[in-house]
Amino acid sequence: MGFGRPSQPATTRIATARAGSNIAFIKYWGVGDVTLNLPLNNSISMTLGDLYTTTTVEWLHPRLLGADEVSIDGRVQTGKAAERVVRHLDRIRAQAGSVDRARVVSRNNFPIGSGIASSASGFAALTVAGCAALGVNVERDRLSALARRGSGSAARSIYGGYVEWERGTDDRTSIAHQLYPADHWPLLDIVAVVNAGEKAVSSEDGHRLALSSPFNSARIGTLPAALSEVRAAIATRDLQRMGPIIEQDALAMHAVMMTSSPSLVYWQGGTVDLINAVRRWRTEGILAYFTIDAGPNVHIICEEAQRMPIMERLRALPNIHQIIVSGPGDGPRLLDTHMV
Ligand code: PMV
Numbered sequence: 001m002g003f004g005r006p007s008q009p010a011t012t013r014i015a016t017a018r019a020g021s022n023i024a025f026i027k028y029w030g031v032g033d034v035t036l037n038l039p040l041n042n043s044i045s046m047t048l049g050d051l052y053t054t055t056t057v058e059w060l061h062p063r064l065l066g067a068d069e070v071s072i073d074g075r076v077q078t079g080k081a082a083e084r085v086v087r088h089l090d091r092i093r094a095q096a097g098s099v100d101r102a103r104v105v106s107r108n109n110f111p112i113g114s115g116i117a118s119s120a121s122g123f124a125a126l127t128v129a130g131c132a133a134l135g136v137n138v139e140r141d142r143l144s145a146l147a148r149r150g151s152g153s154a155a156r157s158i159y160g161g162y163v164e165w166e167r168g169t170d171d172r173t174s175i176a177h178q179l180y181p182a183d184h185w186p187l188l189d190i191v192a193v194v195n196a197g198e199k200a201v202s203s204e205d206g207h208r209l210a211l212s213s214p215f216n217s218a219r220i221g222t223l224p225a226a227l228s229e230v231r232a233a234i235a236t237r238d239l240q241r242m243g244p245i246i247e248q249d250a251l252a253m254h255a256v257m258m259t260s261s262p263s264l265v266y267w268q269g270g271t272v273d274l275i276n277a278v279r280r281w282r283t284e285g286i287l288a289y290f291t292i293d294a295g296p297n298v299h300i301i302c303e304e305a306q307r308m309p310i311m312e313r314l315r316a317l318p319n320i321h322q323i324i325v326s327g328p329g330d331g332p333r334l335l336d337t338h339m340v
Contacts, residue, residue, distance in 0.1 A: 003128060003334045013059040013100070015133035016339065019124035019157050019332035021051040021116065023189045023291065023299050025230050025246040026223065027253045028152050028165065030210025037148050038174050040210065041223050044164045044230050045156045046187060049329020051110045053121035056339040057129040059100040070104045072122075084204075088123060088150040092130040095138070095146070102130065105339040110324060116191060117203070117293055123150030124157035128332045140331075144175040152207070160330035162234050164227075182328035185237045188307060190288075190300040192314055193322040194270030201264050203294040209260035216260075219252040239303060243289030246301065250291040257294070266295050270319045274298040281313060 003017070022045040030040035070077040070085045077085065089102050104126065108118045127147040131138065140158060148155035148165075155175060156163040161182040168174030210216050226245050233242035257264040271292065278290045278300060286309055288302035300310060307325070314323055 003132070003332060013133050014056065014338050014340070015129045016054065016056040016335045016337065017125045017129035017132065017332050018052050018054045018335055019121045019128060020047045020049055020160070020329040021053070021110075021118065021121040021326075022047045022153060022156050022163065023301075024153065024156075024293070025242065025291065025301075026227055026249050027291075027293075029207065029219075029253045029256060030216060031152070031207040032167075034208065036171050036174070037152050038170070039152055039165070039167050039207075040216070041220055042164060042167050042227055043153075043156070044162070044179070044227065044234075045153070046162055046189065046328050047157055047160045047182065047331065048121075048189060048326040049182060050326035051108075051116060051121065051324065052329070053106055053108050053118055053125045054335065054339070055104065055106040055122070055125035055129045057126065057133045058103040058338070058340050059098065059133050060103065062099060062101055065101040065103060068102045068104065070106075072106045073108055084150070085126065088126055089130065091146060091149055092127070092134060092136065095131065095136045096134040098134055100134070103340050104130075107339065111196075111322070116193075116297070116324065117153070117295070119151035119203070120153035120157045123147050123154035124332055126150065127154070127158070128334070132334055141175045141177070144177075145171055148174060148176075151204070158331060161328055164231070178331075179231065179234060182330055185234065186304060186327055187239070188302050188304060189326050190302065190307070190310055190314070191324040191326075192274055192298045192300060192320050193324065194274065194298065194319060195268055195296045196321050199266065199295050206257065206260075206264055206294055209262070209264065210256055213256040213260040215252070216256050219249075219256055222249075222252065239287055239289070239301070243287070243301070246291050247289050254292065264294075267292070268296040271296045271298060273317070273319070274300075277313065277317065281310070286310060286313075
């Protein structure tokens with residue numbers, strides 16, 4: 001698989017993988033096929049080097065382990081969260097024709113409850129570690145397809161740098177690929193955390209509502225042009241060209257969310273304050289643009305030269321709980337230190 005796997009004896013059924021989260025410039029919002037997790041549109045993201053999940057998967061014969069065990073950030077998971085991981089373990093088992101049970105230990109390096117989605121890095125790391133430990137030796141695009149079934153955005157975290165996930169038409173074709181490696185363009189994602197709580201409606205549930213918004217088809221109609229502009233802007237490292245498009249798509253996605261039935265409003269007061277602040281800072285000569293995922297926190301996309309002036313301004317604003325910064329990072333890799 002080419003993840004720099006350390007050499008192991010053939011009997012070892014354990015592997016640990018680390019995968020970065022990602023921030024989408026053109027968002028994935030809305031699912032066409034719920035079972036296969038086929039999206040309504042292509043999306044483009046930057047894999048984050050400094051916000052990642054590390055996951056160990058150890059496979060054991062059912063005689064030794066009666067049921068899968070899942071621990072995330074030191075807490076044993078039960079209910080919906082555990083079921084979602086077990087469903088993904090089932091997919092990995094199906095690939096390998098295995099009936100083994102798994103012990104999964106996963107840790108995020110970003111603070112628990114920071115409101116940063118961990119599903120992209122989490123399902124990418126789970127896919128890579130789970131497959132490696134079971135000896136499933138498939139091409140990276142197959143891992144992307146598999147990760148997609150766990151969480152759509154995880155399909156993109158199977159690659160480093162700048163990544164596009166093709167909508168595709170079936171399980172084989174709905175996969176991500178790398179546009180450029182991480183060192184192509186050292187952009188920064190400065191995350192201003194305005195609320196660290198759990199979101200009321202998960203993106204998994206939210207994707208199913210997109211088609212109920214009258215604005216969904218209007219947003220989808222803008223995407224062919226927006227995607228080609230973002231591809232071209234990344235190719236030429238042109239933030240001034242890319243920025244207005246990523247802001248517009250984030251706003252369009254939130255317009256779809258707000259107008260779906262039932263309506264989803266992820267923003268809080270602090271979200272709007274930051275949108276206005278970023279736009280004001282641009283008039284002061286600070287080249288930075290915002291994007292917002294399925295939550296209230298604002299991701300500020302800029303280059304290194306703008307880091308300090310933005311940090312200073314953010315620290316002067318009220319109601320910001322935390323500031324987290326990440327540059328682009330590489331794709332998942334296997335580690336030789338395990339957590340079980
Ligand atoms: O992968 P999911 O189901 O958590 O969906 C991610 C949705 C957004 O973060 C809002 C957009 C995206 O493309 O990452």
